[in-house]
Amino acid sequence: MYKCYFGLLLCFFQHLIIAQQSDSLTQFKTNNFIQYLEDKDIGWTTFAGFDMAPTMGNFQKQIRIDIALTLKKLSLGMTYLSLFEVLEQYVIFPNIYRLNAKHGGIILGISIFQSKWINGYLNTAYHWGQMSWEDPLAKEHVFSSKSECIKPEFEIIIYPKFGLQLSIKVGYQQMIELDLPRINSADFSGLFYSLGLKINLSNEKY
């Protein structure tokens, strides 16, 4: 099902690309479309950075990318996370396997305060995907499990008047439905923080 969400969002952005890359004959239409989005207070944001998330008793770095449409104070988009740091341990002793984690999902947000230099948002992400123990030599998944995660967070945007902004997030993630040997949902649940850059296009006023 999540692939449908991704598909719809990608179609929308594809439409934007086509509009922006159109030749002069259609430039007028493109300008009209952008103007239309501005008039309706529709914009979009992207975030790229790292989550420092609880992973088996430590904080481990995860690559995180969010892309969202915004409407006034609200935003709706998709999020993607992937474990960045190599995490290996004995699973089937004496064999060592590498943990692989990839999640995608949706993220909902609302702007809760704005000031000259700082904006604040409350977001909630729900993502799902696959975690697996991988044989580092054979590059094969030895064990694999679906997993889901709910992730409420508080986000602060610094220097909001620029398109490129610094984003700091703090939140809590709760992993569910993880079924892998030697690890469980509790190993990936807890407080996390996040640091990255955000691009805010078309509706800077929110």
Next chain:
Amino acid sequence: MKNINPFFLLILMGSCMFSNENLAPDQQTWDYALPNQFDLSDKEFLDLNEAILNNEFKNINALVIIKNDQLIFENYYLDQQREDLNKIDNATNVLTSIAIGMAIDDGYLISIETPIADLLPEYENELSTDSLKKIITIEHLLTHRSGLSWDEIVSEDDIKEMMNSDDWVKYVLGKALEAVPGVRYNFNSGASMILSKIIENLTNESLSAYIDRRLFKALEIKKWLWTTDPLGTTNAANGLHLTQLDFTKIGYLLLKNGLWKDQVILSKNWIYESTSLQHQPSYSYSMGYLWFQFTEDRVNSPYNSKRAFYIPGNTGYHLYINPEENLIVSIGAKNYFYGLFGPSYWLYLLIMDLHRDNL
């Protein structure tokens, strides 16, 4: 900002798309644990692994250890893979012991003291060559004391000739009596062919079909291969092929007194009886019903848990069950020159050494 082309972002997102393929979950009979969770030393087991890799124990190709219901060691060597089927050789014999227990549980058989002549009318001729053959019982076959002439340990001539004949059961039953049944021990894998035929006559299905229905399905053993003789009688002498983990499951069922996922597969009484000492033919081992036990011999005494039992396959497929330590050691090997007590046996002794050193 309006003119920033978002194409690069889409490429970025596209590269992040992933497939949420659901790989078939591994059949997880046991949780995984490390030796150190049971006061054993990880390092010592890593050293052991290294020794096997260096072929210090000859031709070991699999080692699985279950401790306190958790899998603490599983590794494969010499190009062996987890899913590979291996011929467990004469370790196949114990499946007939289990099948006899199930036949009693199911009401097909009343007692192991039943003479085999009563159950094999089609072999009347072979059983008539000596009047004493008619007093051979199932129990005699289960304890390698049928009295039938048989050479398997020294020359393997009989097992080879049996396998070259058209009717293996006929070949075994046609052998002359060299001792009164029930008195003299003589290791005889061929006797399991007789038990295989008895199960077939009692249940109207082959031993392999019976074991599949009653045991393999319950234990979720899906991948197996069992050869037959030319007449289609299941080869209980040495014909079963299993993966190492499935071989281990059979030991685990016995360790758990026949209970598998809250279902009774084999009666506790039969397991106790069949794995208890019935007679001691050697200074180094005693026998149950086709299961071996350690004796109180000086050399073996450190390993002589009172209730431990095992089956040593000729080529090295050994299964050790130690209820007192809640331990199963399952070993696969391909050794053709060591007989029953070769490198797989030594490996078990070393594992018990590691076990006891850390207690």
